[in-house]
Every structure is written in structure tokens, then in C-alpha cells.
Amino acid sequence: xxxxxxxxxxxxxxxxxxxxxxxxxxxxxNPYLFWYVQYPNRxxxxxxxxxxxxxxxxxxxxxxAEFNKSQTSFHLKKPSALVSDSALYFCALDTGTASKLTFGxxxxxxxxx
Amino acid sequence: xxxxxxxxxxxxxxxxxxxxxxxxQHLGHNAMYWYKQSAKKPLELMFVYSLEERVENxxxxxxxxxxxxxxxxxxxxxxxxxxxxxALYLCASSQDYRSSYExxxxxxxxxxxx
Numbered sequence: 001x002x003x004x005x006x007x008x009x010x011x012x013x014x015x016x017x018x019x020x021x022x023x024x025x026x027x028x029x030n031p032y033l034f035w036y037v038q039y040p041n042r043x044x045x046x047x048x049x050x051x052x053x054x055x056x057x058x059x060x061x062x063x064x065a066e067f068n069k070s071q072t073s074f075h076l077k078k079p080s081a082l083v084s085d086s087a088l089y090f091c092a093l094d095t096g097t098a099s100k101l102t103f104g105x106x107x108x109x110x111x112x113x
Numbered sequence: 114x115x116x117x118x119x120x121x122x123x124x125x126x127x128x129x130x131x132x133x134x135x136x137x138q139h140l141g142h143n144a145m146y147w148y149k150q151s152a153k154k155p156l157e158l159m160f161v162y163s164l165e166e167r168v169e170n171x172x173x174x175x176x177x178x179x180x181x182x183x184x185x186x187x188x189x190x191x192x193x194x195x196x197x198x199x200a201l202y203l204c205a206s207s208q209d210y211r212s213s214y215e216x217x218x219x220x221x222x223x224x225x226x227x
Contacts, residue, residue: 004155032213043115043203043218044156051213090156094213100169101216103156
């Protein structure tokens with residue numbers, strides 16, 4: 001069975017500082033990994049994905065994520081946080097055989113001035 | 114906007130009512146999905162449709178009945194719901210269900226069962 005863990009319920013960062021939202025996964029085959037963001041009263045929005053190739057993936061709004069196979073991690077990062085980045089972030093896993101995403105429980109990012 | 118719309122945005126219904134949720138995608142995608150989002154829990158995939166055929170049904174109670182009349186529209190018919198069914202119901206679409214294309218989500222319907 002495949003699973004995704006987001007170990008932090010909430011991450012607090014000051015604006016202008018770098019941010020990291022953690023994600024680890026467990027899967028028997030090759031993972032396809034995704035990050036989505038959810039703003040209040042909105043659906044999820046796709047940020048970025050790793051399918052194959054370069055381990056560093058760049059996505060929307062200046063976010064990037066690094067795939068680390070040995071640590072089974074796919075942490076989301078941004079060099080300089082903005083207050084507008086405050087939202088709920090979800091990591092998700094697929095094995096590519098069928099579009100059946102397994103989501104983590106989400107991490108709330110709070111960026112303050 | 115993501116190109117996926119959902120109506121209504123909010124719904125309050127009694128346990129004996131029958132109601133339907135509607136989803137429409139304007140992206141030309143072939144796959145559509147229903148998810149349930151409850152507080153403090155991961156998103157739960159309920160149903161997957163590919164070109165109007167149901168390809169996934171994740172042990173969802175029969176009080177939830179999906180319908181996909183064409184590749185752009187998806188409905189979720191509700192009847193005799195329970196209070197624990199109160200949640201945000203999200204619709205999504207993707208280019209194809211068999212590959213890892215990203216999914217595009219609608220804003221959701223906030224359902225309250227009284």
C-alpha cells in the first residue's frame with residue numbers, strides 16, 4: 001500500500017525567510033509526487049510534480065521541491081516566503097498505473113510580517 | 114479559476130432529503146473525480162470516471178450515487194445521508210486517468226447534514 005506523511009500540522013515563517021514544508025512517502029513502485037495548495041474556501045490548486053528526471057522540480061509561484069529517493073522525501077521549498085503564501089499545502093502520491101492520488105493530511109503554512 | 118465549476122457552493126440538507134451536486138469542467142479533459150474532504154483527514158477519493166465510464170468506486174456507501182452523462186459533467190446524487198457525511202465535496206478533472214496528469218479542482222460544495 002502507498003502512503004504519504006506530512007509530519008507538521010503547521011509551519012510558521014516570517015515573510016522574507018525561506019520555507020520548507022515536509023513530505024515523505026512510502027510506495028512499492030516508482031513514485032509520482034505532487035504538491036497542491038488550498039486557499040480558504042477554494043479547491044486545491046496544482047503547484048508542481050515529479051515524474052522522472054531532474055530531482056529538483058520548479059513550479060508555480062516560485063515554489064520548488066526536491067525528490068530524494070534515498071530518504072523517500074519530496075519537501076516543498078521557497079527561498080523567500082510571502083504573506084500571500086499562507087494556505088494549506090498537500091503532498092500527494094501516485095504510482096502512475098492509474099490516476100489514484102493518495103494525499104497527505106495537509107500542512108498549514110502561516111507567513112507573518 | 115481552474116476551469117472546474119461546482120454548484121451549489123453550500124448545501125444544508127436533512128437526513129431524509131434528496132439533493133444533487135453538480136460539477137462541470139471546461140478544460141476538455143477525459144477524467145473526472147469526486148473527493149470528500151473532512152477536517153483533519155486526508156482527501157478521500159470517492160469515484161473516478163473516464164470518458165463517462167466509472168473506473169473507480171472506493172467502497173462508497175450507496176447513499177452516494179454518481180452520474181456522468183458526458184465527459185464535461187459529473188453529478189453526485191445524495192439521499193438519506195448521515196451527519197458524518199457533512200464535509201467539503203470536491204470535484205476534479207484531468208487529461209487522462211491512467212497517467213499522472215495533474216488534477217484540476219473545483220471550489221467544492223460545503224455540505225451540512227442536519
